[in-house]
Amino acid sequence: MDLAANSTLPARYYYEPEIYAKEETRIFQRNWFCVGRGSDVPNAGDYIVRRVGGESVVVLRGEDGAVRAFFNVCPHRGNRLCPNEQGHLKGRSVICGYHGWTFALDGRLVGTPKMASTEGFDRNAHGMRGMAVHEWQGFVFVNMDEKPAPFTPNLGNIGSRLHAYNMGHLVAAHRKSYDAKANWKLVVENFTECFHCPSVHPELCDIIPGFRSGIIQQENPGGAVYVEGGNSMTFTARTNRPLISTIEKEDEGCFRSTTVYPNLLLVMVPDHVESYTLWPRGPKETTIVFEWLFEPETIARADFDCSDTVAFADTVNRQDWTICEQVQEGVQSRAYQSGFYSAQEHLPRKFNQWVLEQLG
Ligand code: FES
Ligand SMILES: [Fe+2]
Structure with missing residues (x-):
């Protein structure tokens, strides 16, 4: 047996912050990452917040029954939209706790207090930023890649x-x-x-x-x-x-x-x-x-x-x-x-x- 071909990862892969930072962007953010079970958000408006690859992710169930995932960031000035780890969104909308921007459960921006007079402001361009979601065997996976690869678990x-x-x-x-x-x-x-x-x-x-x-x-x-x-x-x-x-x-x-x-x-x-x-x-x-x-x-x-x-x-x-x-x-x-x-x-x-x- 060829010893060199069977070596483990170098030791530093298990402790160096630089390697871990690379794993966050190249592995956790680019691959399908399991965030829980669909039954964690059984009803419309139920949500969980999870940390994936250094990002905070909101996973929620919409009015149409679909599970969606979004970066937990308000497009106005960057506030965390959902500060708790899990809960139910009252009024079936996500309301930013900073200045009250309001989003539908599918991420559309539907309420922007005091923005009407801001020239060139287009609500449609400022919804919550979403990411790909895939459900498999009851598990929910998210993928932050702009062009996510198909979900093909290597079983x-x-x-x-x-x-x-x-x-x-x-x-x-x-x-x-x-x-x-x-x-x-x-x-x-x-x-x-x-x-x-x-x-x-x-x-x-x-x-x-x-x-x-x-x-x-x-x-x-x-x-x-x-x-x-x-x-x-x-x-x-x-x-x-x-x-x-x-x-x-x-x-x-x-x-x-x-x-x-x-x-x-x-x-x-x-x-x-x-x-x-x-x-x-x-x-x-x-x-x-x-x-x-x-x-x-x-x-x-x-x-x-x-x-x-x-x-x-x-x-x-x-x-x-x-x-x-x-x-x-x-x-x-x-x-x-x-x-x-x-x-x-x-x-x-x-x-x-x-x-x-x-x-x-
Ligand atoms: S940061 Fe969210 S409404 Fe201002
Ligand atoms: Fe074991």
Whole structure:
């Protein structure tokens, strides 16, 4: 194996502010970036505000039911239009809190106090500046590029089984947010290999014994296999919850995962789906929002309880963030310039190649 062709990214890619600034403009602003679920803004006038590539973005649902995204900036003198993280827009309009410019939910400028006498002022030219939005499997993605590339997630062969989980229909029964003192790429790289599973995740290897070999199966449509009778991410691998109603025989007892670059990681199991949305906060910090998604019919059951899978995933997640934080410290050492991937780490290598392509 050619060692040079299998080297990791240089260490500085994990801590230098200049590299991170380049990632903000070339990766987070130019690619389709997951900002949440459509169900985060269920009704017309509902909005969320998210930070993407150093920009504040308002995602809202319009009168016509469509989800739109805008830069959170007033075209008059630059005030933040929506200062809160989420809410409902009263009167179904966005009203700037500085001088009262008012925008319809589709971004059109509809009210401009005292501008009537300003010569040459054309309301139509001063709406909220929008960006491209794409909804996929219930997730909302935004893209700030003027000419965004088509949304084509690179899912490998696993794409052929995604329909089994009917993700657009699922809703979050539980959400947990983690702050990891680690570069976002370390989190992605860690998610895309299982070489670390035997040493970092003993509980995970107990329920999916194949992970003891360190082989991730992330691009294998067959996925990884639970212990006999296993169907969920719990300490016993078992659950009393109904399985997702659309899964088929070949999905039972199966663990699948996939990565939608740059910031959505998915785990699909027979009774639910788990999503990680990564929020890079700087070169050395990442917030990870983790959601447990179930069919609404399952959540509505009187006996619904997901505390077993919340406890299990929380254990595995904390193991991962701890190791990512240790790596973050290590790669900043003067003793480390870059490392090497083994054959089992082909997906982190693929991700690194993607990162380098994006950064040009
Ligand atoms: S800055 Fe928004 S109305 Fe003046
Ligand atoms: Fe892990």
